[in-house]
Every structure is written in C-alpha cells, then in structure tokens.
Amino acid sequence: xxxxxxxxxxxxxxxxxxxxxxxxxxxxxxxxxxxxxxxxxxxxxxxxxxxxxxxxxxxxxxxxxxxxxxxxxxxxxxxxxxxxxxxxxxxxxxxxxxxxxxxxxxxxxxxxxxxxxxxxxxxxxxxxxxxxxxxxxxxxxxxxxxxxxxxxxxxxxxxxxxxxxxxxxxxxxxxxxxxxxxxxxxxxxxxxxxxxxxxxxxxxxxxxxxxxxxxxxxxxxxxxxxxxxxxxxxxxxxxxx
Numbered sequence: 001x002x003x004x005x006x007x008x009x010x011x012x013x014x015x016x017x018x019x020x021x022x023x024x025x026x027x028x029x030x031x032x033x034x035x036x037x038x039x040x041x042x043x044x045x046x047x048x049x050x051x052x053x054x055x056x057x058x059x060x061x062x063x064x065x066x067x068x069x070x071x072x073x074x075x076x077x078x079x080x081x082x083x084x085x086x087x088x089x090x091x092x093x094x095x096x097x098x099x100x101x102x103x104x105x106x107x108x109x110x111x112x113x114x115x116x117x118x119x120x121x122x123x124x125x126x127x128x129x130x131x132x133x134x135x136x137x138x139x140x141x142x143x144x145x146x147x148x149x150x151x152x153x154x155x156x157x158x159x160x161x162x163x164x165x166x167x168x169x170x171x172x173x174x175x176x177x178x179x180x181x182x183x184x185x186x187x188x189x190x191x192x193x194x195x196x197x198x199x200x201x202x203x204x205x206x207x208x209x210x211x212x213x214x215x216x217x218x219x220x221x222x223x224x225x226x227x228x229x230x231x232x233x234x235x236x237x238x239x240x241x
Contacts, residue, residue: 001227002036002037002226002227002228003077003078003225003226003227004037004038004039004075004076004077004078004226005036005037005038005039005076005077005078005079005080005102005222005225005226006038006039006040006041006068006071006072006074006076006078006079006080007019007020007038007039007040007041007071007079007080007081007082008041008043008064008067008068008071008079008080008081008082008083008086009040009041009042009043009082009083010041010042010043010044010045010046011043011044011046011049011081011082011083011085011086011196012044012164012165012196012197013042013044014164014165014167014197014200015082015083015164015196015197015199015200015215016040016042016082016196018082018196018199018200018215019082019196019215019218019219020038020040022215022216022219023036023038023219023222023223024036026216026219026220026223026230026231026236027223027228027229027230027231028228028229028230028231028235034228034229035228036222036223036226036228037226039071039074039075039076041067041070041071043063043066043067045063046060046063046064046067046086047059047060047063048060049083049085049086049088049125049127049128050085050125050126050127050128051127052127053085053088053127053128053130053131054126054127054130060086060089061089061092061093064081064086064089064093065092065093065096068093068096068097069096069097072097072098072099076099077099078099078100078101078102078225079093079097079099079100079101079102080101080102080103080104080218080222081093081101081104082104082196082215082218083196084104084105084124084125084128084134084194084195084196084214085124085125085127085128085195087103087104087105087128087133088127088128088131088133090103102218102221102222102225104214104215104217104218105133105134105137105214106137107214107217107218107221108192108194108212108214108217108218109134109137109138109140109141109143110141111212111217112138112141112143112190112192112212113141113142113143115190117143117189117190118142118143118144118189119143119144119146119187119188119189120138120143120144120145120146120188120189120190120191120192120212121145121146121147121183121184121186121188121190121191121192122134122135122138122145122146122147122192122194123148123156123179123191123192123193123194123195123198124156124192124194124195125156125157125160125194125195126153126156126157128194128195129147129148129153129194134192134194135147146183146186146187146188148179152179152182155175155176155179156179156195156198158170159176159197159198159201160195160197160198163197163201164197164198164200164201164204165197170201170205173205173207176201176205176207177207177208180207180208180209181209183209184209184210188210189210190210190211190212191209191210191211191212192211192212192214193211193212193213193214193215194214196214196215199211199213199215199216
C-alpha cells in the first residue's frame with residue numbers, strides 16, 4: 001500500500017517546487033497512477049530560520065508545527081521539510097505529531113557515508129552553518145566538514161537571499177564558481193548544497209562541482225518511503241542524455 005507523504009514547504013516556494021519536480025522526475029512510472037501521492041503545505045509565512053537562530057527573530061517553530069499538524073490531519077503518513085535549516089527544529093516537530101519524519105540531512109549524510117566520502121564542504125545558510133547540525137551528523141559518520149570563512153559565507157548568503165529568494169540575477173557568478181573550485185582544492189570530495197535555494201542556483205547558472213544535492217537525495221528517499229520505485233542511476237543518466 002502506497003504511503004501519502006506530506007511536505008512542509010514555502011521555505012522558499014521555488015525550492016519546494018524543485019523538490020516536487022525531482023520527485024516526479026525520479027519516479028519509475030508508466031502512468032499517472034504510479035506517481036507518489038503528495039500533500040504540500042507551501043507556507044511562506046514561516047519566519048526566517050536564520051533570523052531566528054542568530055538574530056533573535058521570531059521562531060519558525062509554531063508555524064512549522066501548524067504545518068505538520070495540518071498535513072497530518074489531511075492524511076499524511078510521513079512528513080518531511082523542504083528546508084535544510086528548519087531541521088534544527090526536527091526533534092520538536094517529531095514530538096508534535098504521531099507520524100515519522102524523513103530527514104533531509106540524515107539522508108544526505110548517509111549517502112555520503114555509503115559513497116565512502118571522507119571530506120565534504122558544506123554550503124548552507126549562515127544559521128545552519130553556525131548551529132552545526134550538518135557538522136555533527138557528518139562527524140558521527142566519520143566525515144570531515146569544511147565550512148566557509150565569514151567572508152565566503154557572505155557570497156553564499158547573497159546567492160540564497162539576494163538571488164534565488166529575491167528572484168534577481170547574481171552579479172559576477174564566476175565568484176561562486178571560484179568558491180567551489182577553492183573547496184575542491186582544499187580536499188573536498190563532495191560539496192553539500194545545504195540550502196534548498198543552492199541547487200536552484202546551480203541549475204540556473206550552470207555551476208560546476210562534485211555536488212551532493214540534499215533536495216535530490218530527499219526526493220529519492222520520499223519515493224522509497226512512499227512505496228513507489230525510484231529510477232536507477234542508469235535510468236536517470238539515460239533520461240538526462
């Protein structure tokens with residue numbers, strides 16, 4: 001029996017659409033009925049997570065819980081969040097509803113571990129990088145995390161907030177490519193696109209790097225949880241050629 005998956009979205013709306021598109025594109029189907037059944041609460045009123053974590057802004061937790069309960073009441077049998085930074089609040093969310101959560105961060109770290117990755121660069125919001133959620137899970141998996149300097153983080157923040165979320169062009173995109181090249185030179189085997197706006201920017205500007213996209217890994221995990229069949233790596237490669 002297929003499970004209904006609920007997605008707490010709106011952080012931001014474009015990233016939520018990216019997750020849904022990746023679920024659709026990566027499911028083995030022969031007809032509409034083979035796709036994953038999704039309930040999505042695209043809730044852009046959830047307060048900014050970094051503002052809450054670092055600068056005393058309003059907590060997103062009440063709205064996150066509201067979304068979780070709304071989706072549960074609507075029939076979701078498992079939940080997930082299309083936002084890396086919101087995973088800081090995952091333990092409180094798990095306590096608020098009687099159904100399981102699929103963690104984007106745990107899924108990503110597990111895939112890195114399975115691939116034998118020993119060193120990964122983390123590009124994420126300032127809030128998530130500062131509170132260290134990814135770094136702790138990476139360390140537990142035996143993976144060294146490389147993080148941006150304060151100056152490098154400004155560029156990552158610019159792409160997240162001033163480009164993708166604001167729907168504006170990125171000035172001098174070669175600056176970000178240089179940052180990616182820097183981390184590979186520092187020994188990063190993979191670069192974690194640890195904010196859901198970053199994969200959107202990578203696709204838009206064609207940035208090059210040995211990335212792991214948590215949105216993509218979450219999409220595959222959602223497909224598996226639902227009971228549908230995810231495309232194999234060979235099928236994904238063939239579809240993209």
